[in-house]
Amino acid sequence: MLRRGAGAGGAGAPPPSHRLLPGGGDPVSARGGPGQRGGPLPARHHLRRRPVRGRVLARAAGMPGAPCRRHAPGRAGLPPLHLRRSARPRRVRVAPRRVGGGRARVRGRRGPGAFAVPPSFRYGERAHRRGPRPDGQRRPAPGPGLRARARLRAELPPRAHMVPGGGRGPRRGLRRGAVALQARAPGSPSGRRPHGPGTGRLLLSARGPLRESDGRADAPRASPRPHVGCAGSREEGSAETARGWGTMGGRNTYEEGTGVRESVTELYATIEKAHGAAKRAAAVGEAASLGTARATPTTLVAELWELWGDGRALVSRAQRELLVGTALRRQEALVASAGTSELLARFFARYGSALARCGEDASLTERECAVLRVGADYRAALGEAALVEADEAAFLLAEAARTGEVRLPSVVAADPVDAGPGMAALLRQCGCADAAGGEPFAVGGLPAETELSVLLAAGPAAAPALVLDELRRARGEGAATALVCGPDVRSLYDLLAPSLVADGAGCDLRCAVPWGETLVGRAWTAVGRLGSSARPAAAATDFAYNALSGMDGAGARRLNGALRGDRLADGAAAVALLRAASPTFAVFERLQRAFSASGDAAGRTAIAADLQALAQAVREARGLAPVERSRELASVAAVAELAEAAWSLGVPLADAGALLASRQVSVNARAAGRDGVRVEFAELDRLASLLPKSYDAVILADTTDAAFPAAQTRTALDGLARKLGLPTPADALERQRRRFRAGKDAACHHLALVVTQRTAEGEEAYPAFLLKEFAEAVADDARAAARAAGNADEAAAWDECDEDAFGLPVPLLRGVRRLGEDDLPASVGAAFAPVAERVSLRTVRRGRLDRLHLVRFLRTADEEGRAVVVLSPSALELYVGCPYAWFLERRVGADAPDEEFGPLEKGSFAHSVLARFYDEAARRGIARLDDACAATWEPLFEATFDGVAAEQAALEPGSGRLVALTEAEGLELARLRSQLRESLHRQARFAPSFAVRAHEHIIAAEDGVDYAGVRVNGRVDRIDVDEAAGRFAVIDYKGSAGAEYAAAMGDDAEAPPLPKRIQGLVYAQALRPTLAGLHCAGALYLAYRARTDKDMVAGAADAAVFGEEPFVGRSSVVPMNFDAYLDAVEALVTERVRRLYAGDIAPDPRFSGICSYCPAVGCERRLA
Structure with missing residues (x-):
């Protein structure tokens, strides 16, 4: 069970050194627990507590209810008491009671039920015990009321003047925002007078002045409802003179003939607006504004509950x-x-x-x-x-x-x-029954002395340039403060702030960012993914490239390559690499573990220390702009806030961790300028906090219906509220009208409205309904003024509308500025500068190397003083298929560095299994497979497959190894075993006269085998030989062999066409001089994953040898002398190779299949 005051330093709260201020300040709580509301206390409230000695019975002087637990600045409700001693809270024990109780027992010790009470409740007893004062004046005797609060004089002393609260010296003890009246004693110009009979301070309360003699509050006489003069005031004044005016600083109203003031509380939509109204009233300096409290509904309830609450x-x-x-x-x-x-x-x-x-x-x-x-x-x-x-x-x-x-x-x-x-x-x-505002609200027309500008942007990309131009124009006309509001103000700030700062203006950013989008949130999430992902490379890379990791770019790239190139690198390996490379990873790791469901019970001290270390890392991070640093410190404070809330309630930190992703982090950052000009960028919600005439220029960066929607969002809970007869939220239309009007009225001299004609997706955009209402109001006012002046033509002009500009009145668009596609260069770039000059650039053609001699950058062999390019048959086949695909894949190396469990790795594994199986079968005397001896070679295959699979994990990363890491990959490996076993049974029935002669036969560049003008360098998968007939066939393993692998030479063809796949034909021609005495009978592709006999073999086969073979289809049979066929194909390839020596790498795909695997996804030939 939570004890009262636990969040304010009471039982169960962490020591002050374990807390963080928002923004990473001193170790003070970022947000208190149940006993601490309204933001952090000043540091002295946490770090200067002193124990209360003895026992004191405290009674609220003439007021029912328990005494307030804490005096905090900026509270609403009754004006604060003037305390002669410091208002630092002490830990006292008060018996809980309900609203309306008479007395509260206060015990001077810490413990359950304790909460903070200012030491002024013990003023009378302490003052009496200390004896006479140094000035000889007698201290007041402790009466019943002196134990509750300091006694104040009943009459208003002569020559009274205001003393703002806070600070030290004679004003010590007043809360910030409190105002006391202090009499100037005769002969005392400074106003500092001795304490004694006939002197004192008067504190104004809702119940009247408190007398210092008896501690009773005089009941105020009946008075009319006070007039509120500060709300909505447009008088200008310096806000800097308003120090001491917080939520509770304000104005009282004199009752005629009584000398008594009655306090008034004004309610505002936001606390920021309330503070702004108080500052404006203080700057104006009206004497009648004394005592008017300015608050929000939330702060009003908080203050009244502290004064009159039941202890909760x-x-x-x-x-x-x-x-x-x-x-x-x-x-x-x-x-x-x-x-x-x-x-x-x-x-x-x-x-x-x-x-x-x-x-x-x-x-x-x-x-x-x-x-x-x-x-x-x-x-x-x-x-x-x-x-x-x-x-x-x-x-x-x-x-x-x-x-x-x-x-x-x-x-x-x-x-x-x-x-x-x-x-x-x-x-x-409280006498405010009409607080909801039942009357319809109108947007209204253009404020007086305000110039309107309409900015039409062709699309979102053109809007920033218009905003920047408007800001510079307003600054040129003397505007010192400007506000830019929009739905995506962060992007607008990032685009425009560099240019504005370069112009000498300071830039402020006020917005909310999802916690998960901050650097802290992304790093936190990446650490969590390390333990839940089978492939941790992505998560580790995300953390390494994070600015808070402390790693440089080179270190992040090395870690990325090491993890992506090794599939066996699990989460533990990634964690080990990050621990060694990142100075902050251990901090994130401990915090993420503490806030996760499986985390250990980390102590508060350790967690607080890690949060402090994280905040320090944010301060020391390199490359962060002030806005980013402020955002990240606020993100750390959000974590600290949830941790303290969880501790105060006794719930697991895992529950708090689940709420982190939905938190919004407030960003309030400033970029210094040179000339005193400030531009504030804020979200549209900021409009609710604006006072009239508060900025020289206001720009609404988006006035489409997407920014000001009129649709009311309803949920199932709204339906439940209606069934229960509960009041539903305010109408969305009214809220949008009030926001728009607040932004419009906040402009002193310049108001600009940006209207985008197209969305980012190119769809037509529509103006907000508020824009049309505003335009109609402006037109009505202008039309009435023109008619009053007798200008009928001007009045009639306001009846005309421009349909190309969303139907806005024509006179409203007289000074409109447009930016469209023709002005695109002015709307892009960091500086948004106009075009100064044009530079003609040389046209770059895809596939042409103007400055590079291609052959010089290829591997070559010397052939009688001539450089001969060395290529493998697969590379030669790729170049013949498309030169540009060959250049990107083999020379640029555009493939990803990831080690995969894909077709390439499966193909390498199948090659190894088949090669080792045939070699082992040959050693055991099995020259050829036969279904009759399947009982002999099937166990050999199973053992071979298991042996090759067991060796994969020990192979080097990037070698094409195949290791199953998941259950799904294990199933794929088992399926591959079944496919290879099936394929061996089919191979036992294929070409009975041929037997396997060699596997993985190497043709090295040093062997001097040339083909079509290039030196051949490669490895033949398998060579089958028919010893009796003196023939050989080249076999190349493929996963599947479709129609594109066939020779496709018709019976009536006069000359053979160039096949789509020539790898096997290159090997066959290259082996003819090597295998003396044997004639080539075919260059075949064997598909080990074929499901039927007819799908197993494709390629080019001699009709005299394989014409009746059931495994060879008609499209693969060559109806001519096979040696002549090989020569003819080589001649066709030679013509293509000449283009290689000329440096031709232009896109020229011979068939569409080759584009499916090409990395050039934007190639025009592929798109065609």
Whole structure:
């Protein structure tokens, strides 16, 4: 069971040295547990704790509910107390109680149930014990209220001035964002006055000022609802002057005649927008803005729950997904996947309070009932962990306020609130019943003093150049700040940032990146694949080329070649190579193992140390841009956040590891500029955080319907919510309208809209509906203004539309800038510079070597002072088939270096088995196979096959070895055994008068055997001889021998055609002078995988010898003298070889089959 405060340094939390800040900072928590919300605390909150001595009974001075557990900057709700001592939290023990309890017992020791309470609760007792103050003034006696908080004066002292919170000295103890009023004593220009009777500070609260004398809060008099003056203000001011204005810094409203101010909380869509509004109000310097809190619904609930909660902590997103995933795995009706867990987590977060109070309905399906049961299990887990959903906490606060136990601040919704039922109830109690914004929202027209530019791009490739041109134009007109928003802003930043930085502008990038796409995520995934893949080369190579591996390019290439060229290199071998070559691999390996299902129970200290080492590796990685470094540090912080969430809940780290792939990493990076000009690139979601008139120029880089979709996405959970009567999310159309208007209104001087006419796939693009609504609003305003000015022609012009520009009004397109296919050179390249000059380049023709003499780069032999090219019969056959295919395969070497379990390796294995079998049969006196003696040679074949298979693993990598590594490959090897056994039975019936004479007969270049003008160098698979007739036949083993291997010479042909396959004919002609006294009877290809007798043999065979052979088809029979046939074919080959000596390597395939294996996939002859 999780103890309260575990995430904030309480029981069960790791020591401070085991935590990481987001971005790899000091060892402080990146995101706290249940007792720590809203981001990391300052370092002093973790590293400067001091024990609390003794026992103190703390009572919230006149306020029901438990005291706040922690004072953190930027909280919403009641204004903070001014504390004379530091607000560092102590570990105290408070008995749990519900909202509305009266007292809380505080024990001064650590332990179960402890959470942080500021030491100011003990101010009265400590001050009394310390004796008189150094200035001689008497310290206030500790009354009942002094143990709860510092006493403040009731009257507003004369000559009061604001003192922002934070810092040290006389203002020490104020939270950042708090504002106290300090009186200037007469004769004290600095405002620092002695503490004593008649002096003090006044802190403004929702219940009125607190008196220092008795600690009671005066009830405020009835006052009208305060006016909100800062929301949506367009007055400009420096945000740098707003230090001390956080979420809680703001404005109170005076009640006439009372001298009392009532606090107001303004709700914004995002915390960033709330902070921006506070900074703008502080920069304006309105005195009436004192006390107005600016928050989001989430931070409002968090602050109020800290003040009035029952001791439970608000659950974080990571904790929610972990607990929902655990509950999901305990049932079988729903798929327990990461996607289902994330979907249910969002559903429970929105409807937490309502689901806890509704039961299963008879109309619900089985799966819908399963969702409710998972929700019940999830709520039970929350209770065990002392956690609560924010929506449930909001509902409890609303109920307590309805019964009078809690007084809530006044709330005004500056932005519409799309909240769950609990939050809606809380806002109603805060006097903000219309927070959802029920009225229809209009996009509106063009803001005053804003210039509109429409940029028409022919396609996505042209859009960046238009954006860059618009940025430079705006800068030339004095724009100092610019915002570029788009759906793919990362690519836009990568393209434009170098040019902008070169121009002297600074560039910011704010976007979200999937964790799996970061360098940390890819390296993490690659390490995990090493142990789950039979071929780890791909995973190891991915890690080696990762910038975080610490390996250079040469080392990564060596490792890649070593692993891809050796099929026997398993995961253990790859791991050993990476451990030796990469300084960070061991860190990734330990972390991946700790977060995997099969990982060992690694300690927190070790994991935290590895995360620190990983963050340091990111900082030291070479070649990373600042944006990339910021992204990777955030990725490490995401891992640390999930680890702390898992530790705080006591769930296995494997559950946290399963959530990593779905995490989004926020990137917020800056590139420095020279001239003070800044360009921010952000995603479209950033529009919700914009204040009016916040940028000089705003560019919406995509205004098509793909960027601003109007379709409402519905899921099965939305149907369940409707059945249960729960409020559904806000309409997508309204959300898009508000985003578009926020971006439009954020521009002070320049607004540019990019409209793409074609998609990346070449399909027609369509403008967003918002663009048309905006154009209609602009046209209506311009038409009305023209009519008011009496300009009828101008008013009529706005009625005309340009159908070629998506039907936009013609006057709106007067200054339009277009970029199409004719302007392509200006839209590509790193600099996006216009064309300066044109350079004519020499036309390069495929297959022609203009600067290379081919023969000089081939192996040659000297023949009477003449260089003769040395080729194997297979290479000669490839060149005759297509010179360009020969050049790529044999000279360029375009084949992949991978060692495979494919046809080439199977062919080499079959050659070895057949050669060794016939050699062993000859030694045993078996001159020729016969079915009658099959009982003798079949065991010999089995033993030979097993022997060759056993030797494969010991062969060198790249030698053509065949090793089965998987069950499927083992089945293929068994099938090959069966095919070879079948083939031997057929060979026993083929050409009964011939017997095997030789196997793997070598013809070396030194033997001086020439053919068609080249020196032959090769190895003949097998030579069969008919001793009685004085004939021989060349046999070449093939897996299959189709029609392309046949001589294809008709009976009435006057001259033989050049066969498609000539390898066997080259061997036959080369052996004629070697085998004296024997005449060649055939050059045959024997298919050892043939399924029938007629498919086993093909090639060129003498009709007088093999004319009646059942295994030889008619297309393979040569109806002429075979020696003359060999001479005629050599003459035809000689004509092709002359092109080789001339350097001709042009694509010229003789038949389509040769293109099937050619590496030139883009060859025009192949495509034709």
